[in-house]
Amino acid sequence: EAGVVQSPRYKIIEKKQPVAFWCNPISGHNTLYWYLQNLGQGPELLIRYENEEAVDDSQLPKDRFSAERLKGVDSTLKIQPAELGDSAVYLCASSFTRLAGRTGELFFGEGSRLTVL
Amino acid sequence: EDQVTQSPEALRLQEGESSSLNCSYTVSGLRGLFWYRQDPGKGPEFLFTLYSAGEEKEKERLKATLTKKESFLHITAPKPEDSATYLCAVHYVRMAQKLVFGQGTRLTINP
Numbered sequence: 001e002a003g004v005v006q007s008p009r010y011k012i013i014e015k016k017q018p019v020a021f022w023c024n025p026i027s028g029h030n031t032l033y034w035y036l037q038n039l040g041q042g043p044e045l046l047i048r049y050e051n052e053e054a055v056d057d058s059q060l061p062k063d064r065f066s067a068e069r070l071k072g073v074d075s076t077l078k079i080q081p082a083e084l085g086d087s088a089v090y091l092c093a094s095s096f097t098r099l100a101g102r103t104g105e106l107f108f109g110e111g112s113r114l115t116v117l
Numbered sequence: 118e119d120q121v122t123q124s125p126e127a128l129r130l131q132e133g134e135s136s137s138l139n140c141s142y143t144v145s146g147l148r149g150l151f152w153y154r155q156d157p158g159k160g161p162e163f164l165f166t167l168y169s170a171g172e173e174k175e176k177e178r179l180k181a182t183l184t185k186k187e188s189f190l191h192i193t194a195p196k197p198e199d200s201a202t203y204l205c206a207v208h209y210v211r212m213a214q215k216l217v218f219g220q221g222t223r224l225t226i227n228p
Contacts (some may be wrong), residue, residue, distance in 0.1 A: 002189070004160070040220065041220050041221070042121075042124075042204050042206070042218030042219050042221050043161065043204075044142050045215055045216050046216070047214070048215070056175075056215060091160050091161075093160070102161070104149050104150075104151035104166050104206060104208055104216060105151075105163045105166070106161075106163065106216065107163070108161050109156065109159025109160050110159055110160050111158075111160050113161075
């Protein structure tokens with residue numbers, strides 16, 4: 001079974017440029033998460049989707065970050081314009097809704113490492 | 118304030134030298150505590166779920182335990198392949214459906 005797929009794995013851009021990350025979750029997983037992970041820190045939730053609906057985006061900096069999940073499957077996270085402080089790893093994860101809150105078992109992709117110069 | 122704190126930040130052991138990692142939490146209404154392993158350049162990989170004080174889970178050389186204030190990840194006779202960052206996360210009433218992660222412990226096992 002294929003895991004969570006993210007692309008690109010690495011992206012280097014100059015500040016003020018836009019960038020987009022793509023995530024394909026595990027087939028059948030209706031919950032999708034975007035996490036931000038800074039070096040030496042644990043992941044921090046940016047946004048959570050239940051199917052197509054963003055049910056928790058309280059930590060998403062909406063002035064520059066946006067996300068969408070088309071048809072309740074793939075998702076895209078966009079930053080425009082990027083700032084130096086956005087350099088980090090952006091992790092996508094997926095799960096079965098009715099189990100994740102109980103078991104805590106999220107399936108993570110390998111992440112997209114962003115460097116803003 | 119709700120917090121999840123892991124210690125130590127980094128731990129270096131010799132192969133076969135057993136030790137424990139700590140995850141302390143100050144949250145109300147704990148629903149579950151979870152351990153993940155993260156290898157360099159990879160996403161976290163789920164290890165264990167603990168629901169209530171006194172519960173224990175084991176997997177190969179790893180054993181996770183839970184009290185009302187903290188969790189321990191015991192590593193018995195570790196091997197170099199156990200080297201990774203170990204993350205704990207909590208799910209609690211105020212943060213429904215959201216996992217709050219600690220900062221992780223970076224474990225290195227020298228051969």
